Amino acid sequence: MNYQDELYNLAREIDATVAAVTQTARGAEHAPLEWRLPGELGTVTVSGAGELTAATLDITEMHQYSADALSRTVLQGIRDAEQRADQRRGDTIATAVTETGLA
Numbered sequence: 001m002n003y004q005d006e007l008y009n010l011a012r013e014i015d016a017t018v019a020a021v022t023q024t025a026r027g028a029e030h031a032p033l034e035w036r037l038p039g040e041l042g043t044v045t046v047s048g049a050g051e052l053t054a055a056t057l058d059i060t061e062m063h064q065y066s067a068d069a070l071s072r073t074v075l076q077g078i079r080d081a082e083q084r085a086d087q088r089r090g091d092t093i094a095t096a097v098t099e100t101g102l103a
Contacts (some may be wrong), residue, residue, distance in 0.1 A: 017100045024096040028089040035081035038073060041065075048089050050082040 001009075031048040042057040055074065062070060 020100055021093065021096045025089070025093050028092040031088075033081055033085045033088065035077055035084065037077040039064075041073065044074070044077050044081050046078070046081045046085045048085055050085045050089075052078055052082075 027048075029047065029049040032045050032053060033048065034043050034045045036043050037057075039061060040058055041061045042055065044052065044056075045054040046052050055078070057074070065073060
């Protein structure tokens with residue numbers, strides 16, 4: 001195999017590796033994450049990119065909170081879910097990069 005063929009094959013391998021990591025990143029962005037709120041209050045769901053997609057609250061549990069405490073608890077749950085989704089996405093991409101030999 002001549003030098004040009006080797007470079008061409010190497011470029012194809014790099015393209016395939018980058019495509020695999022890109023696909024993994026896209027998959028991680030679309031994988032939802034459900035986060036349980038304290039007690040039995042409910043759940044919040046965010047996309048893999050950390051965007052809020054749903055919130056489910058148990059009405060019977062809500063009555064145990066003041067309006068301020070309820071809003072703080074739900075907001076903190078959303079923030080925690082967003083942070084965890086971001087961390088999970090980053091970990092997934094890092095694993096893909098390591099497994100493909102890019103790192």
